[in-house]
Amino acid sequence: MNLNHSLNKPFSKFHKWLLGGFLGLSFLGFLDASYLAAEHYLGIPLTCVVFSGCEKVLDSEYSAIFGVPIALFGAGYYAAIFVLAAAFLETRRRMFLNAAAFLPLAGSVVSLFLVYLQIFVLKALCQYCLISAFITFALLGIACAFLFSGRQLKQDAPESV
Protein backbone atom coordinates (compact mmCIF):
# COMPACT_ATOMS: atom_id res chain seq x y z
CA MET A 1 0.00 0.00 0.00
CA ASN A 2 2.95 2.30 0.35
CA LEU A 3 3.03 4.43 -2.76
CA ASN A 4 6.08 6.51 -2.28
CA HIS A 5 8.73 3.86 -1.90
CA SER A 6 11.17 5.54 -4.25
CA LEU A 7 11.14 8.78 -2.30
CA ASN A 8 10.78 7.37 1.14
CA LYS A 9 14.47 6.94 1.64
CA PRO A 10 15.67 9.26 4.38
CA PHE A 11 17.19 12.50 3.18
CA SER A 12 20.93 12.88 3.20
CA LYS A 13 22.44 15.33 5.67
CA PHE A 14 23.02 17.77 2.83
CA HIS A 15 19.39 17.64 1.78
CA LYS A 16 18.22 18.02 5.33
CA TRP A 17 20.26 21.21 5.63
CA LEU A 18 18.89 22.48 2.36
CA LEU A 19 15.32 21.76 3.36
CA GLY A 20 15.80 23.31 6.78
CA GLY A 21 17.31 26.41 5.23
CA PHE A 22 14.50 26.56 2.71
CA LEU A 23 11.83 26.40 5.39
CA GLY A 24 13.66 28.85 7.65
CA LEU A 25 14.29 31.38 4.92
CA SER A 26 10.75 31.28 3.62
CA PHE A 27 9.50 31.88 7.16
CA LEU A 28 11.89 34.81 7.54
CA GLY A 29 10.63 36.15 4.22
CA PHE A 30 7.10 35.83 5.53
CA LEU A 31 7.99 37.80 8.67
CA ASP A 32 9.73 40.50 6.63
CA ALA A 33 6.84 40.87 4.20
CA SER A 34 4.19 40.83 6.93
CA TYR A 35 6.04 43.58 8.76
CA LEU A 36 5.98 45.73 5.63
CA ALA A 37 2.32 44.93 5.02
CA ALA A 38 1.41 45.70 8.64
CA GLU A 39 3.23 48.99 8.37
CA HIS A 40 1.24 49.78 5.25
CA TYR A 41 -2.11 49.08 6.86
CA LEU A 42 -1.48 50.57 10.28
CA GLY A 43 -0.56 53.78 8.53
CA ILE A 44 2.52 54.30 10.59
CA PRO A 45 3.25 57.99 11.16
CA LEU A 46 4.46 59.45 7.96
CA THR A 47 7.49 61.61 8.23
CA CYS A 48 9.73 63.16 5.66
CA VAL A 49 13.30 62.60 6.70
CA VAL A 50 16.47 63.46 4.89
CA PHE A 51 17.95 60.24 3.53
CA SER A 52 14.60 58.54 3.85
CA GLY A 53 14.82 55.25 2.08
CA CYS A 54 11.93 53.13 3.22
CA GLU A 55 9.32 55.86 3.35
CA LYS A 56 10.09 56.93 -0.16
CA VAL A 57 9.91 53.37 -1.43
CA LEU A 58 6.88 52.32 0.61
CA ASP A 59 4.91 55.46 -0.18
CA SER A 60 5.71 55.29 -3.86
CA GLU A 61 3.12 54.52 -6.49
CA TYR A 62 4.85 51.19 -7.09
CA SER A 63 4.26 49.95 -3.55
CA ALA A 64 0.72 48.73 -4.15
CA ILE A 65 -1.32 47.12 -6.90
CA PHE A 66 -4.98 48.13 -6.90
CA GLY A 67 -4.55 49.36 -3.36
CA VAL A 68 -3.15 46.06 -2.14
CA PRO A 69 0.42 46.49 -0.91
CA ILE A 70 2.98 44.39 -2.72
CA ALA A 71 4.22 43.32 0.70
CA LEU A 72 0.95 41.48 1.29
CA PHE A 73 1.41 39.51 -1.92
CA GLY A 74 4.93 38.86 -0.68
CA ALA A 75 3.68 37.45 2.61
CA GLY A 76 1.32 35.11 0.74
CA TYR A 77 4.12 34.11 -1.59
CA TYR A 78 6.48 33.15 1.24
CA ALA A 79 3.72 31.34 3.12
CA ALA A 80 2.93 29.35 -0.05
CA ILE A 81 6.59 28.40 -0.45
CA PHE A 82 6.75 27.25 3.15
CA VAL A 83 3.55 25.24 2.88
CA LEU A 84 4.69 23.60 -0.37
CA ALA A 85 8.04 22.68 1.13
CA ALA A 86 6.31 21.28 4.20
CA ALA A 87 3.92 19.36 1.95
CA PHE A 88 6.90 17.90 0.13
CA LEU A 89 8.49 16.86 3.41
CA GLU A 90 5.25 15.23 4.46
CA THR A 91 4.27 13.49 1.23
CA ARG A 92 7.60 13.29 -0.60
CA ARG A 93 5.80 14.11 -3.82
CA ARG A 94 7.99 15.73 -6.38
CA MET A 95 5.11 17.88 -7.56
CA PHE A 96 5.30 19.94 -4.36
CA LEU A 97 9.04 20.31 -4.66
CA ASN A 98 8.73 21.55 -8.23
CA ALA A 99 6.11 24.08 -7.22
CA ALA A 100 8.21 25.19 -4.22
CA ALA A 101 11.14 25.71 -6.58
CA PHE A 102 9.15 27.47 -9.26
CA LEU A 103 7.80 30.15 -6.94
CA PRO A 104 11.24 31.57 -6.02
CA LEU A 105 12.07 31.59 -9.72
CA ALA A 106 9.07 33.80 -10.44
CA GLY A 107 9.75 35.70 -7.22
CA SER A 108 13.32 36.42 -8.29
CA VAL A 109 12.13 38.00 -11.51
CA VAL A 110 9.72 40.21 -9.56
CA SER A 111 12.41 41.01 -6.97
CA LEU A 112 14.89 41.99 -9.65
CA PHE A 113 12.33 44.37 -11.10
CA LEU A 114 11.59 45.87 -7.67
CA VAL A 115 15.29 46.36 -6.92
CA TYR A 116 15.64 47.98 -10.33
CA LEU A 117 12.79 50.36 -9.46
CA GLN A 118 14.46 51.26 -6.17
CA ILE A 119 17.86 51.94 -7.66
CA PHE A 120 17.01 53.57 -10.97
CA VAL A 121 13.52 55.00 -10.68
CA LEU A 122 12.96 55.92 -7.04
CA LYS A 123 16.66 56.32 -6.28
CA ALA A 124 16.01 55.17 -2.75
CA LEU A 125 16.65 51.86 -1.06
CA CYS A 126 14.48 50.21 1.53
CA GLN A 127 16.37 47.69 3.60
CA TYR A 128 13.37 45.47 4.30
CA CYS A 129 12.66 45.23 0.58
CA LEU A 130 16.28 44.35 -0.08
CA ILE A 131 16.18 41.66 2.62
CA SER A 132 13.17 40.17 0.86
CA ALA A 133 14.95 40.17 -2.50
CA PHE A 134 17.98 38.54 -0.92
CA ILE A 135 15.83 35.84 0.68
CA THR A 136 14.14 35.09 -2.61
CA PHE A 137 17.45 34.74 -4.44
CA ALA A 138 18.71 32.46 -1.66
CA LEU A 139 15.53 30.36 -1.90
CA LEU A 140 16.04 30.03 -5.63
CA GLY A 141 19.62 28.93 -5.05
CA ILE A 142 18.62 26.32 -2.50
CA ALA A 143 15.80 25.04 -4.70
CA CYS A 144 18.23 24.62 -7.61
CA ALA A 145 20.79 22.90 -5.39
CA PHE A 146 18.10 20.51 -4.20
CA LEU A 147 16.68 19.77 -7.62
CA PHE A 148 20.01 19.20 -9.33
CA SER A 149 21.81 17.29 -6.64
CA GLY A 150 19.42 14.59 -5.53
CA ARG A 151 19.58 11.34 -7.51
CA GLN A 152 17.04 9.87 -5.15
CA LEU A 153 14.50 12.35 -6.42
CA LYS A 154 14.88 11.61 -10.08
CA GLN A 155 11.72 9.63 -10.51
CA ASP A 156 8.38 10.53 -9.10
CA ALA A 157 6.32 8.23 -6.98
CA PRO A 158 4.05 6.07 -9.08
CA GLU A 159 0.50 7.27 -8.85
CA SER A 160 -0.93 3.78 -8.64
CA VAL A 161 -3.66 2.65 -6.34
Next chain:
Amino acid sequence: MEEQLNRKEERKERKMRGNFARKGLLWGGVFALFGAGAWAMVGLVPEAPALEPGADIPAVVLEDHAWGLETASVTLVEYGDFQCPACGSYFPVIQRLKEGFPDSLRIVFRQFPLRGIHPFADVSARASEAAALQGKFWEMHDMLFERQREWTADGDVRARLAEYAEELGLDTARFSEDLDSPGVRDKVERDTLGGNAAKVQGTPTFFLQGKRIQNPRSYDEFKSLVEQAIQQIP
Protein backbone atom coordinates in the same frame (compact mmCIF):
# COMPACT_ATOMS: atom_id res chain seq x y z
CA MET B 1 -11.69 -15.82 9.37
CA GLU B 2 -14.19 -13.03 9.60
CA GLU B 3 -12.79 -11.98 12.96
CA GLN B 4 -9.33 -11.78 11.51
CA LEU B 5 -10.59 -9.57 8.71
CA ASN B 6 -12.37 -7.32 11.18
CA ARG B 7 -9.24 -6.96 13.23
CA LYS B 8 -7.28 -6.06 10.14
CA GLU B 9 -9.83 -3.43 9.24
CA GLU B 10 -9.71 -2.07 12.73
CA ARG B 11 -5.95 -1.81 12.67
CA LYS B 12 -6.09 -0.02 9.35
CA GLU B 13 -8.64 2.38 10.69
CA ARG B 14 -6.59 3.09 13.80
CA LYS B 15 -3.56 3.72 11.67
CA MET B 16 -5.48 6.08 9.47
CA ARG B 17 -6.86 7.90 12.45
CA GLY B 18 -3.35 8.24 13.81
CA ASN B 19 -2.24 9.57 10.46
CA PHE B 20 -5.01 12.11 10.44
CA ALA B 21 -4.07 13.26 13.91
CA ARG B 22 -0.45 13.60 12.87
CA LYS B 23 -1.35 15.53 9.76
CA GLY B 24 -3.74 17.73 11.70
CA LEU B 25 -1.02 18.45 14.22
CA LEU B 26 1.51 19.25 11.51
CA TRP B 27 -0.67 21.61 9.52
CA GLY B 28 -2.20 23.10 12.63
CA GLY B 29 1.34 23.79 13.80
CA VAL B 30 2.26 25.44 10.51
CA PHE B 31 -0.89 27.54 10.67
CA ALA B 32 -0.21 28.56 14.26
CA LEU B 33 3.41 29.39 13.45
CA PHE B 34 2.40 31.72 10.66
CA GLY B 35 -0.38 33.25 12.69
CA ALA B 36 1.99 33.94 15.55
CA GLY B 37 4.58 35.33 13.14
CA ALA B 38 2.13 37.72 11.52
CA TRP B 39 0.79 38.77 14.91
CA ALA B 40 4.29 39.48 16.17
CA MET B 41 5.06 41.59 13.11
CA VAL B 42 1.89 43.63 13.56
CA GLY B 43 2.98 44.14 17.16
CA LEU B 44 6.40 45.37 16.07
CA VAL B 45 4.89 48.31 14.24
CA PRO B 46 5.38 51.24 16.63
CA GLU B 47 2.69 51.60 19.27
CA ALA B 48 0.38 54.48 19.99
CA PRO B 49 2.24 57.64 20.87
CA ALA B 50 2.65 59.05 24.33
CA LEU B 51 3.98 62.26 25.70
CA GLU B 52 7.69 61.88 26.00
CA PRO B 53 10.38 64.20 27.20
CA GLY B 54 12.55 65.56 24.47
CA ALA B 55 14.99 68.32 23.75
CA ASP B 56 13.87 71.85 24.55
CA ILE B 57 12.45 73.92 21.77
CA PRO B 58 12.69 77.66 21.51
CA ALA B 59 9.86 79.38 23.35
CA VAL B 60 6.98 80.76 21.35
CA VAL B 61 7.75 84.37 20.52
CA LEU B 62 5.99 87.21 18.81
CA GLU B 63 7.50 86.50 15.40
CA ASP B 64 6.09 82.97 15.45
CA HIS B 65 3.01 82.25 13.42
CA ALA B 66 0.49 81.28 16.03
CA TRP B 67 -3.11 80.31 15.46
CA GLY B 68 -5.62 80.46 18.29
CA LEU B 69 -6.07 82.48 21.46
CA GLU B 70 -3.13 83.73 23.42
CA THR B 71 -4.96 82.55 26.52
CA ALA B 72 -5.10 78.99 25.22
CA SER B 73 -3.84 76.55 27.82
CA VAL B 74 -1.99 74.21 25.48
CA THR B 75 0.46 74.99 22.69
CA LEU B 76 1.28 72.72 19.78
CA VAL B 77 4.32 73.57 17.71
CA GLU B 78 4.76 72.00 14.29
CA TYR B 79 8.03 72.02 12.44
CA GLY B 80 6.94 71.61 8.84
CA ASP B 81 7.90 71.65 5.22
CA PHE B 82 5.27 72.65 2.67
CA GLN B 83 6.58 70.23 0.08
CA CYS B 84 6.65 67.27 2.46
CA PRO B 85 3.84 64.82 1.63
CA ALA B 86 3.68 63.73 5.26
CA CYS B 87 3.03 67.32 6.35
CA GLY B 88 0.39 67.49 3.64
CA SER B 89 -1.31 64.44 5.05
CA TYR B 90 -1.28 65.92 8.56
CA PHE B 91 -2.79 69.17 7.34
CA PRO B 92 -6.44 67.99 7.54
CA VAL B 93 -5.73 66.54 10.98
CA ILE B 94 -4.45 69.90 12.21
CA GLN B 95 -7.49 71.62 10.68
CA ARG B 96 -9.74 69.31 12.68
CA LEU B 97 -7.78 70.07 15.84
CA LYS B 98 -8.42 73.76 15.24
CA GLU B 99 -12.14 73.04 15.04
CA GLY B 100 -12.04 70.67 18.00
CA PHE B 101 -10.18 72.98 20.39
CA PRO B 102 -11.06 76.54 19.37
CA ASP B 103 -10.31 78.04 22.79
CA SER B 104 -7.85 75.77 24.50
CA LEU B 105 -5.27 75.09 21.79
CA ARG B 106 -2.72 77.35 20.20
CA ILE B 107 -0.96 76.09 17.11
CA VAL B 108 2.41 77.39 16.01
CA PHE B 109 3.96 76.63 12.64
CA ARG B 110 7.71 76.85 12.21
CA GLN B 111 9.64 76.46 9.00
CA PHE B 112 11.80 73.41 8.59
CA PRO B 113 12.36 73.05 4.83
CA LEU B 114 14.10 69.79 3.93
CA ARG B 115 16.05 71.33 1.12
CA GLY B 116 18.02 68.18 0.46
CA ILE B 117 15.02 66.16 -0.66
CA HIS B 118 12.46 68.81 -1.60
CA PRO B 119 13.62 71.29 -4.24
CA PHE B 120 10.68 73.67 -3.64
CA ALA B 121 10.70 73.48 0.16
CA ASP B 122 12.69 76.67 0.58
CA VAL B 123 10.78 78.82 -1.90
CA SER B 124 7.42 77.69 -0.51
CA ALA B 125 8.55 78.43 3.04
CA ARG B 126 9.55 81.90 1.90
CA ALA B 127 6.23 82.31 0.10
CA SER B 128 4.38 81.76 3.36
CA GLU B 129 6.66 84.24 5.12
CA ALA B 130 6.15 86.77 2.35
CA ALA B 131 2.39 86.33 2.76
CA ALA B 132 2.85 86.73 6.52
CA LEU B 133 4.34 90.19 5.93
CA GLN B 134 0.94 91.08 4.48
CA GLY B 135 -0.91 89.43 7.32
CA LYS B 136 -1.93 86.28 5.49
CA PHE B 137 0.40 83.58 6.74
CA TRP B 138 -2.29 81.03 7.60
CA GLU B 139 -4.18 81.64 4.38
CA MET B 140 -1.03 80.88 2.39
CA HIS B 141 -0.17 77.98 4.71
CA ASP B 142 -3.58 76.40 4.08
CA MET B 143 -3.40 77.00 0.35
CA LEU B 144 0.07 75.50 0.02
CA PHE B 145 -1.01 72.32 1.76
CA GLU B 146 -4.38 72.10 0.02
CA ARG B 147 -2.76 72.42 -3.39
CA GLN B 148 0.49 70.64 -2.60
CA ARG B 149 0.12 68.26 -5.52
CA GLU B 150 -0.41 71.13 -7.91
CA TRP B 151 2.53 73.42 -7.23
CA THR B 152 5.04 70.69 -6.36
CA ALA B 153 4.51 69.22 -9.83
CA ASP B 154 4.82 72.55 -11.52
CA GLY B 155 7.74 73.56 -13.69
CA ASP B 156 7.43 77.22 -12.85
CA VAL B 157 6.78 77.15 -9.14
CA ARG B 158 7.41 80.88 -8.61
CA ALA B 159 4.74 81.82 -11.12
CA ARG B 160 2.33 79.46 -9.42
CA LEU B 161 3.11 80.93 -6.00
CA ALA B 162 2.53 84.42 -7.37
CA GLU B 163 -0.85 83.24 -8.65
CA TYR B 164 -1.73 82.04 -5.17
CA ALA B 165 -0.67 85.38 -3.73
CA GLU B 166 -2.95 87.13 -6.18
CA GLU B 167 -5.81 84.80 -5.35
CA LEU B 168 -5.37 85.66 -1.68
CA GLY B 169 -5.60 89.32 -2.52
CA LEU B 170 -2.00 90.10 -1.74
CA ASP B 171 0.02 92.87 -3.31
CA THR B 172 1.83 90.66 -5.80
CA ALA B 173 4.66 93.06 -6.58
CA ARG B 174 5.50 93.31 -2.92
CA PHE B 175 5.07 89.55 -2.52
CA SER B 176 7.59 88.83 -5.26
CA GLU B 177 10.02 91.28 -3.76
CA ASP B 178 9.65 89.87 -0.25
CA LEU B 179 10.06 86.32 -1.56
CA ASP B 180 13.77 86.96 -2.07
CA SER B 181 14.33 89.49 0.66
CA PRO B 182 16.99 88.87 3.30
CA GLY B 183 14.42 89.39 6.03
CA VAL B 184 12.27 86.51 4.79
CA ARG B 185 15.27 84.28 4.22
CA ASP B 186 16.49 85.02 7.73
CA LYS B 187 13.14 84.15 9.27
CA VAL B 188 13.15 80.74 7.56
CA GLU B 189 16.73 80.24 8.66
CA ARG B 190 16.00 81.17 12.28
CA ASP B 191 13.14 78.65 12.43
CA THR B 192 15.33 75.95 10.91
CA LEU B 193 18.19 76.62 13.32
CA GLY B 194 15.76 76.45 16.24
CA GLY B 195 14.53 73.11 14.91
CA ASN B 196 18.07 71.84 14.57
CA ALA B 197 18.75 72.83 18.16
CA ALA B 198 15.66 70.88 19.20
CA LYS B 199 17.00 67.89 17.27
CA VAL B 200 14.27 67.97 14.65
CA GLN B 201 15.31 65.60 11.88
CA GLY B 202 12.23 65.22 9.78
CA THR B 203 8.87 66.77 9.15
CA PRO B 204 6.35 67.09 10.51
CA THR B 205 7.73 67.09 14.05
CA PHE B 206 5.28 68.11 16.73
CA PHE B 207 5.93 69.51 20.17
CA LEU B 208 3.07 69.62 22.62
CA GLN B 209 3.72 71.92 25.58
CA GLY B 210 7.35 72.01 24.51
CA LYS B 211 7.63 68.23 24.58
CA ARG B 212 8.24 66.25 21.47
CA ILE B 213 5.52 63.75 20.60
CA GLN B 214 5.61 60.80 18.25
CA ASN B 215 3.47 61.50 15.26
CA PRO B 216 -0.06 60.31 16.04
CA ARG B 217 -1.55 57.93 13.53
CA SER B 218 -5.00 59.43 13.44
CA TYR B 219 -7.04 62.45 14.43
CA ASP B 220 -8.41 60.57 17.44
CA GLU B 221 -4.93 59.80 18.72
CA PHE B 222 -3.92 63.41 18.26
CA LYS B 223 -7.08 64.59 19.96
CA SER B 224 -6.52 62.40 22.97
CA LEU B 225 -2.94 63.66 23.30
CA VAL B 226 -4.19 67.23 23.34
CA GLU B 227 -6.89 66.33 25.87
CA GLN B 228 -4.27 64.64 28.01
CA ALA B 229 -2.13 67.79 27.89
CA ILE B 230 -5.11 69.97 28.80
CA GLN B 231 -5.88 67.76 31.79
CA GLN B 232 -2.31 68.04 33.00
CA ILE B 233 -2.64 71.81 33.32
CA PRO B 234 -2.86 72.53 37.05
